[in-house]
Amino acid sequence: MSFYLFVILSVLTLCSAFAVVLAKNPMYSVLSLIVCFFTVAGHYVLLNAQFLAIVHIIVYAGAIMVLFLFVVMLLNLNSETEPHKDNMLKVAAVITGGLLFVVLIASIKATELGTFSLPQKSNLGYVEEVGKKLFTDYLLPFEISSVLFLSAMIGSVVLAKKEK
Amino acid sequence: MNNLLQDTALIFPALLIPLFPLIGFMVNGVFGKYLPKQITGWLASLAILGSFICAAYLFLNMNKGSNINIDMFEWISFAHIQIGFGFLIDPLTLIMLLVITGIGFLIHLYSISYMHEDEGFTRFFTYLNMFVFFMLLLVMGNNYLVMFIGWEGVGLCSYLLIGFWFKNNAYNNAAKKAFIMNRIGDLGFLLGMFFMLFYFGSLNYDVVANEAAKLGINNSLITITTILLFVGASGKSAQIPLYTWLPDAMAGPTPVSALIHAATMVTAGIYMIVRSNVLFALSPITLEVILIVGILTSVMAAIIGLLQNDIKKVLAYSTVSQLGLMFCALGMGAFSSGMFHVVTHAFFKALLFLGSGSVIHALHGEQDIRNMGGLAKYTKVTFYTFFIGSLAISGIFPFAGFFSKDEILAHAFQENIVVWIILTTSSLITAFYMFRLVYLTFFNEFRGTEDVKKHIHESPALMTIPLVVLTILSVIGGFMGLPEGLGFTHAFGNFLSEVTAPSLPYLKQHQHLSHATEIGLMIFAVVAALSMIVWARIKYVKNKELPAADESLTGLNKIISNKFYVDEFYNNIIVKPITVLSDLFLVLIDKLIIDLAVNATAWVVSATGKTLRLLQNGNTGFYVFAMVIGMIVLLLIRVIL
Amino acid sequence: MNQTLEAVPQNWYLILSTLLFCIGVIGVLFRRNAIIILMCIELMLNSVNLLLVAFSAYAGNNDGQVFVFFIMVVAAAEVAVGLALLMSIYRNIASTDINVLNKLKW
Amino acid sequence: MSTLLYTSLLGLCCMLAEVLNLRKLLVPLVIIGLSFIFWVNFQEWNTPSDLTIGPVSLANMVMFDHFSIAFSGLAIIIAILLFILSANYYSNEEKNLSDYLSILIFALVGALVMFSFANLAMLFLGIEILSISIYIMAGSRRFDKRSNESGFKYFLMGAFASGFLLFGIALVYGAAGSFEFSKITQYLNSSDIHPMFHTGVLLILFALLFKVSAVPFHFWSPDVYEGAPVLITAFMSTLVKVAAFGAIYRLFNTAFVGIIPFTEPILYAVIIATLFVSNAIALQQQNVKRMLAYSGISHAGYMLIAILSMINKTDDALYFYSVSYAIATIGLFALVISTFKSNMSEQFEAFNGLSKKNPFAAAAITIFLLSMAGIPPLAGFFGKYNLFSEAVSAGYINLVIIAVINSAISIYYYFKMILAMYTKPADEKPLVITGSYWTVAVICLLLTIIIGVVPDSLMQLLR
Amino acid sequence: MMTIYILLLPLLASLIALAAGNKFASRLALFFSAAELLLTVYAYIIFTKEGYAPFAIQHAWISSPSISINMGVDGLSLLMVILTNLISPLIILSAFNRNIENASRYFALILFMQFAMLGVFISFDGLLYYIFWELALIPIYFIALNWGGKNRVAVTLKFFIYTLAGSLLMLVGFIYLYWKNPNHTFNWHELSALTNVCSCDQSWLFWLIFIAFAIKIPIVPFHTWQADTYSESPTQGTMLLSGIMLKMGIYSLFRWLLPIVPAGVAQWGPLALTLCIIGVVYASVIAIMQGDLKRLLAYSSLSHVGLIAAGVFVLNSSGMQGAAVQMLAHAINVVGLFYCADIIINRTGTSNLYLLGGIRNVAPRFNTLFMIVVLGSVALPLTNAFIGEFLLLFGVYTYNTWLAVFAGLTIILGAVYMLRMFQITMLGNTSEHTAQFNDLSINESIVLGTIAILIFVTGIYPKPIIELVQPTLEVILNKALIK
Structure with missing residues (x-):
């Protein structure tokens, strides 16, 4: 159950994150980011960090993102005014990011982390x-x-x- | 005790000998410009006279076999080696002292008159005194390094006096050439000294001779040393290949030519070899080399002398030729004969030069014999003295040159008949061109301009007296060395035997020639020389031939007249390459390679900066990109390592 | 919900966070709009938060969670300052394009 | 501990001064306050400070040792000197003065935290306090596009770097299970170390290298230095740099003990790149502030040598270098600000003929530059000497040779300024150097020479 | 204490001169440098009586890194001190009657330079030595920069960076030795007695240290800064550079190279020696065709110092003593030469040889003194340079005969370029530039006269110099040879 939850949330997180990056209209970026924050909050709940999940939503979605939204609207940004990089640069950006990911993972050598003993205190969060x-x-x-x-x-x- | 007293009695005058000219030099040099002209001249002359008197005093009072050795102070020392500064007076030195101071004094006297119109009068005497001082140092030193001081010192004076009329750059070039060619020889001398110093641990004559003797004959070490010394000698004494400076040196005032470039300085090479006779005797190879060089020089210079038209140049080549002859003597191991010729040559060559000076004086500076002629009637004293000098140099009995030359030729006859033939030829050529000179100068009609002719006059007494004195010496000088072979005692040889004796065991010993052979040789030489004189008379007095203008010469004559193009040869193989090399070094290596490497480093850094600077394009996006890529690279370093 | 910890290996969270982080980085590299870039940086911070919470949960200590608070604090402060800076820039050059900000170079 | 407290309070008071209308007295009061704090700071040299608030112990958060006290003292001195300058610098912006000063004091708080942290959380907060304050100050000339750009660039890249810092911290936490130094060292000593830990360390290092503007994380610094108000440039080039180095040293010395050999090739590469790139580009600069930025980058390169050869306990060398670098830089800025002002230019031309206009200023600038270039017997020489010596001792002789060559290259751009002062013709504009600038310049000048001639006590401070 | 007085008097004088103002600076400077000279004479007397002991100073300065004020005067140092203090008054006097802007700064810098160079010569602590070494660079740089010729900016900067780069490398070498020394000090006596530096290390240490000296001396191919710098510096600067500063390099070879890295010297000394001797001939050949007076002298100096440096590397007492003697001789001669050049350039306004000529006609006194200096430089016997060159060439000869032959070319080539220069400038007919040449003024006569006297005195009786340095050189030689 929680495994599927994890997968779903993860996919959502990543998709919304990509949406932030790729959205033409800044407004959509802001909204996708909010979605992303909610999914992250979901992860927090999965990980027994209930309090943090709440705070996260309050601070990020409630405060920070509102600030962003506010500014975007104040400056009247939309997809017409949105500046774009060359496609070449975009490709380069993706490749670089991908490389960074590969290198990071490679250097972490994501093998099994140290064992942990269950049961954990579930009231940790x-x-x-x-x-x-x-x-x-x-x-x-x-x-x-x-x-x-x-x-x-x-x-x-x-x-x-x-x-x- | 007695000995000691006697020594002090001798040491003091010995020390005075170089001191007088030194004082003369200093007084004239420092205060000369405040003193009246004539006084400075006399002062200088008297200084030399003082030295001469002291030298004569020593000559008369010194016991045979007791040399005077004065160690003054330690000069240079390092490690275990010490080189002192000191004097040694032995017969060889005495002879040189007498020649230098005696002839020096006469030439000083002569110069007072000769130079009286020159604005550099005082300077001239200052230099002359300085020269005498260094020359005395050269012959009085008790080790090679002191000799070397004098050696280089006289070179300097020669430089100063050749370039005496410094406004003329041709003269200056001649002076520079003399100095530099001497320096080439000096390098040889210096290296020779290094060998001695290194292997014998000293530069003192006696120590060197003793140590060398221990090594025995034909030791390569000694051969190298002596060859190097001979290089030094050939520079100073104008032997092939370093002789070209001497004819050019005639740019100096004539008394200088007489004193330095005929009588004294140029014989320093011979002095040096005689001084090191043991060393040289130990190395037959070197002696061979000296002989060959001497022969070549003698003949070559004589041939060139045949076609020279400058009165002084003729004498200069004759000097070179005579010096060659002396080296032949040395090369045959006849050290005292060489020395003997040095002395007699000093007499008659000084006489000839002074005579030529007198001629030039009479003609107001004219030196080309084609523009002379018939001077005998205007300048009687000069003519007669010059004539006797010429007889002496031609080896006519009983003048000085005859005895000394004959001695050398006799040695040559014993040594090798070919050598004898060549030397005799050379000596005959000498007789010919000397009388060519005499006849062209003094006989027939004057060929110069009327203007000059009006002013021709005999020189004043102050100039003629030295001429006369030298003439007397040229006449009687030879009797110092009457040939032993004919039963006479060779006074000169005996006197010098103390110096030359140690080398005798190492030399080839010849049997004495028979009286008949010896006399035969003498007669042959005299007759042949006389015939040469006669031929010259026929050619130049009777037929009134004149040397052709320089431009009209062809073939061999042209080559000879141009001195075998040796100067041009040197110019092309040494001077020009150095010039080219100099530019090459400067432009190619210094500027292009080294400096470029230095500047290129700077340039590379700067260019890198210029390029890298472009990365700093102000674009934040790019910066972030660069940062991320930097991180990736650095992480990769970590992952890979 | 301890099952999560059993059902999901820790590494997955690590990879997820790293991926999220890299998406943030890509965003920063990808966009020219300063606001979006700021948002992408928030994305990066969030991935860190997620990672910290995950580690905290798996390791059984809540230091990581506390740390997340501080990150939030800082993020909020940064956003405030950043947007203030952006406003004053916008007043001057009427753009949020970072490529316009290249007067200072070389 | 009290240093931290008092400084924060001073910042608060400074804010309140606005309300109380004490603007005129503000600067002197701040200086007096800081001097007091400086005194307080060294009171704790031998007496361990009380690390409790009520029942709560703070020992796992901060640690006040000689290192932190010495560096805090330096930071306070730097701040005092810069505040003396600020009196004149902000003389026509009185309205914002108290705001500016309090922000700068808060920046100082951040720096102090960066010297005394014993927990990664504190490190993070310290860096952020310092950075955010400086972002603001760099952009504080609101109507100056260059200032805007400078502030925003710094902010954007700083925040980006913070992301990496945090990611690194998270990885370290994941491996070691704690943010506390004591626990981290325990982890390092106990078991085999997870590669994640190393990656975390590296990411933290990158973020810190960004703060000290080492290549390839240096791009922000010339632009930001150039655009920021000069006084803030001085702040960045001294306080921020010193704080960041203090933090790096402390982190690697007390938390990541023994990890230096692991980072060796990376540091090595970074140092070489930093030295060459910065010096090469600096040669090409026409703008003095940019030149100083690149020179600052190269100094960072030298100081990194101290980090690299840390097995020798190089904190004293680092400290000495920081002191000599900071005083020379501040002294230089004190005179440079005046020159900029009177010439309305920040190019080298502004210095043309300074030796004729004001020979003393020219001589002082020359001495500061020579000190930076490491010419004996000025302070900068011993700074460099100590670093090189430690590095040689640690076996990095090749690196030292490279550093030395770069040191020679750096002469060129330092001397460009000297040449402008001494060989170019002077222009008509008079050079006005007011009292407070002179004060700072003279203090720094004396310090530069005195520390150079009698460096012993300063060298012994951390031994 | 004597040492300290000798060291600090020029510093004091420098400050006083700076404060005195332009009018009195020159006289004060002269006064103090003369006083310094007297002090040096006094020191010499004490030294001959009591030796090294009264001069040694050991005083703590920095405890860690352990750097102490360790100074002393042994024979070699004393020779260098004498050299410095003998030349300095001459240099100062030579600036009299010259129109110098900001005279007080000028003289203050000269005196400061004197101070720094003295420091180099008397320091027995490596870092102290290094500090003085660098310190000496600053005043000469500013002298050349502020009072130099047209091209001075680029030229002096090149000079500065070039020399600094070299000396920084030396510093690295010293630091390495510092750590190798078990006591961790820079003490010369300890460094020169180290036994734990393997020859593999000494091999590169040699180059680190040698390059600094090679640039300063300079030895071909590190010399390209020299001619430019000499010709762009004001005369006093050139005199300081050529007269004293380059002796710092040679002195340092003795003090800080031979005994410190003997194995390195054993390995690379022959190469260095070859470079030196190539330089001798190379520079001579270039000098022959130079058309600029100062550049010609620069190359001649390059040639001469090449031989001196060669004398150091032959590692025998003859060569080393020759080097010591020749250092003094060269200092005297080169200062004289550059002064003569200055007089000519000052009066004719040109240093182009081909525009000169015939000066002898109008300035006989100048001619005489110039001639003496020229003769000194061509190493005529009874002048000082002869002693030096004799010993040097013999030293080289002892090392290798062929090298000596090659090096010996200097006595020929030296004569060639010196006489050429003399002829072109002084002899012949006057040109439009030289027709109005005034003969020497009083101070010029004093300077050149003193130089002439020194040339002869040290040439005729060099024994005191040789005896002064001999014991020290023996010590150094032993250290250089034994290990």
């Missing part, structure tokens, strides 16, 4: 567990990321505010 981890071990990164946000916030304001 629950809010409780994740939260505990986040506020104990990962307290410092958590705090520090606030600096990141501050910086990004000020930056966005500085960059985008209309003036003069």
Whole structure:
């Protein structure tokens, strides 16, 4: 059951990902990306990361993608205005990406990974567990990321505010 | 104790000998321009006179067999080798000292008058004194390196004096040529010294002779050494192949030709070989070489002398020829005979040069004998002295040249009849061209312009006195060496025997010629020479033949007149290739290969930069591409390795 | 849903993520529109997230999941900044084509 | 730990200063604050800092050792010097001053994190804090297309590289099962290592090489340097580079212990490519900022030698080089900014005849350039010397010879500037160098010479 | 302490000259260099009495990498110090009455250069030596750059990069030796006593180190920077370069090549020697046809130093002592020659030989002194160069007879190009360029007169020089031969 789920989700993920890349209209790209994010969230659920799945949808689909959508619409981008590379370059891009994949896999030498012992704790991805981890071990990164946000916030304001 | 005292009594004057000219040189050189002209000339002359007196004093007071050796200071030292700076005075040196200072003094006197109009008067005497100083150093040194100082020093003075009239670039070229040709010889000398220094550990004459003697006869080491030394000698003494500078050296003032290029410096080569007689005697091969070179030089120069029309050039070739003769003597192991001829030659050749100077003086610089003639009546003293000088050089009894030449010819007769024939021929040619010179210059009518003719005059006393003194010497000089074969004591040979004796055991010993043969040879030589003189008289006085203009010569005459094209030959095989090579090195190797390699490196880097720079095309897409490809490549390195 | 872990070998997730990552890379190389490129970068980050979660699940520790939070944080910040930059560029050159951005070169 | 804390607080205060209308005093206050932090930083040299927040231990996240303190000190000094410059630089942009300064202070926080992390999460965050701040600052001239382009290029490629960084981290996590250094070293020591781990390390390395702009990940740097405001260029060429090297060294020294031999051929190739490419292209530059960018790339090449020969514990060499490079660069920028301003040009021509207009500035620039070129007895010489020495000791003599040849090539473009100053005729435009630029230039000049003549204490700092 | 005083006085003088302003700089510089010379004389006296001991300085500088202020003056160093301090006042004096822009900087740079070169000669620590070696490059570069001829920019840059590249390679070699030394120091005494550097390593170490020196000396084919640089530099720069700086290269052969990599020398010394001797003839032949005064002198210098360097590689005491003596001799002569060239160029405005001529007519004093210098350079006996060349050629001879014959060509070719130059410039009739030639001024006479005196004094009585260097050279020779 979960195997088939995995396969279906995977296919969906990959197809939507390709759609992002190939779509002529930026709007379609955005939408395919949203689809892709949902399928990834599905994988999270499969992998016992339920909390993360929710957060993922909220943050990505809900926030980031909206931002993208917003910008695309603001700038009024559509398939007519969409710039395209030469076909040669596109082929080269695909070949390069493919090569990268091959090389990565080759260097990982995807043999069977180390065995793991079942049963795993299935509550690993629950809010409780994740939260505990986040506020104990990962307290410092958590705090520090606030600096990141501050910086990004000020930056966005500085960059985008209309003036003069 | 007594000995010591006597030594100090001798050492002091010995040291004064080179000191006088040195002082003269320095005073004239530094203060000369503040002193009146004449004073500087006299000062220089007196300096030489002082040296002469000291030399004479030594000559009279030195006991036989007690040489004076003065070690002054350690000059160069390294490892176990030490080369000192010191003087040695033995009979050989004494002879040279007397010749140098004596003739030197006369020539100085002569020059006071000869040069009195020249603006470089003081400079001239400065150089002359310097020359004498170096020449004295050459003969007084107690090792080869000190000799070498003098050797190169006289070369320098020769250079300076040949180019004395430095505004004329032809003269300058002659001076440069002299210096450089001498340097070629000097390199040989230097290498010879290296051999001695390396194998014998010293450059002192006695040490070298002793060590060499230990190696025995026919040792290749000694052969090489002596050949190298002979190269040095042939440079200085103008032997084939390094003789071409000497005729050109006539560019200098005539007293210089007399002193340097006839009487003293050019005999340094002979001096050097006599000085190293043991070494040379140990190497028969070298002696053969010297003999052959001497013969060739003697004949060749004599032949060229036949067709020269410049009064000084004739004398110059005659000098070369005579020097060749001296080398023949050395080549036959007759060291003292060679030396003897050096001395007599110094007398009569100096006389001839000074005489020619007097002629030139009278004619205001005219040197071409085709424009002379009939001078006998205008310049009596000059004529007579010159005539006697010519007799002496032609080997007419009883003048000085006769004895010394005869001695050499006698040796040649013993050595090899062919050598004797060639040398006799050469000596007959000498007689011919010398009298060709005399007759063309002094007999018949004056052939120059009227303007010159009006001003012809005998030289002042200051010039004629040296001529007369030298004439006397040319007449009596030969009696120093009356042939032993005829029962006389050979005073000169005896005096020198101390120096030449050590080499005797290694030389071929000939039986003495019988009296009859010897006298026969003498008579033959004199008669033949006289007949040559007569022929010349018939040709030039009676028939009034004149040497043809240079352009009209043909065939052999042209070749001879052009000195066998040796200069041109050297020019083509040495000078021009070097010029070409120089450009080749500079343009091809320096600029094209080496510098290009350097610049090409820079260029390659720069070109790489230019190319790589194009990658930086500002296109982010491309950058990302490049990054990804870079990663793939680097990962591949990892995967593959 | 422990069955997933039993039913699906870990390597599959690895390959899936790598594939997704490479698709993201291809996208970056493929497109000229800066916004799409940004989205493709998000795609790459997501593949990483997926990988981390997978490893986390198979290894039985949730560090990977926590890490995903940080990636999300950073992604959000990046997108904010990136889009802000893009806006100010668009104001100046009225284009989101990265090929137009080549005044600085050589 | 307190350094990190105080710096973050300083950034916050800086933001608030806007509200409190303290613009005039802002720069001096920031400088005083940073000086204080610098002092605090070295207080912890011998006393281990408290790594707890309440009951929570942070020991598996950060680690403050001599290395991190020394590098933090350097970063703070760099920041102080650059902030002194900023007073004049932003004198006509007072409105945004507090924003800019706080962003730069946050960038510094990022750098500090990059020196002290003990967990890959911290590394990631540190890099991102630093990078995002710089993206913003590079593009901060909103109406300048070049600045836009610079910022966006940097951003785009930086984000792309971050993707690889994260992928690498994920692979490392997958193999080692943790982000903590201690666990990772345990993993490295314990069992046989999965190839995935190596690939992860490489991908992380690539991302970091991108940050230090090593070939072939260098493409962004000349463009970004050229387009960014000069002060930010100075920031990038000093702080960012030093931080990235600190991070690389720390990562490979404390986490991926013993992995260097594995990366050897790759580093080797990267170093050679970096040196040759950067120097060759730098020869062709007419724009000073671009030239400095390429020169920065080549310096990265030299510094990578320290990473390559890490088995010798080369942190001191790296540190020394960083210090000498940073002060020379900042000093140079201090004078270069003024020259740019008065000539309205960033080409070499701007320097024509500087020796006549302002001989002292010309002499100072010359000394900075000579230091960068590694001429003794300036600081840069010992920087290079230490690196080469360590590399020779580690057996990379061929590499050192290549580096040395490149060092000679680099003379050419450094001297291009010197030649412009000393041999070209001067133009009429006067050169105004205001007080704060002079201050920084003189400080850097003195440091360059003093460190060159008495380098010992600095060399001993990390031993 | 003496060593430190000698070293630092020029540095101090340099700063003072810089501060003094253009008006007084020259006089101050002269004063200080004269004082330095006196100090050197004093040092010489002490050295003859007490030897090496009072000059040795060992002071910690950098603990790790272990670099110490290790200085000292042995015979060879002292010779070089004397050379430097003897030539420097002459160089400074030669700049008098020349119209020099920014004189204070000019003299400050010259004095700084003196300082750096002294440092090279007295350092016994490899890195300290290297630092001074590099340091000496900076002032000469700026001297040539700011006061040089038309082409100076490209030429000096080439010179700088070329020499720097070489010396950086040397640095690599030194670093390698540093690590080979079990004590990890650059101490000369330790480096020259290393036994653990196999000959395979020494083989390439030799080239790393040798190339630096070969470029500086220069030895063919590393010489192409030389003629250009000499002719583009201002005269004082050329004098510094040819008079002292290239001696740094030869000195370094002695100090930092022979004893350090003896096996390398044994392996490659013959090749280096051959290069040197090829250079002797090669440069002479080129010099023969040169039409430019300064370039001719440059090639002549190339030829002469080739022989000196050859003397180092023959590895016998004659050659080495010849090299030592000839270093001093060449320094004196070449400075004199370049000064004469400067006087000519300064007055006639051209260095083209074919535009000159007949100067002797109008400037007899100049003629005499020029002649003496020329004679010195053609190694006439009783001049200084003769001693050197004699010893050198004998050294080469001891090594190989045929090489000596080949090298000996220098005495012929040297005469050819020197006399040619002298003839073309000085003899003959005056040209339009030379007709108004003024004879020497007082300071020019002093400089050339001193040089002339030095030429003779050291030529007639070279013993002090030989004795000064002999013990040191023996030590070096033993180190070079034993291992």
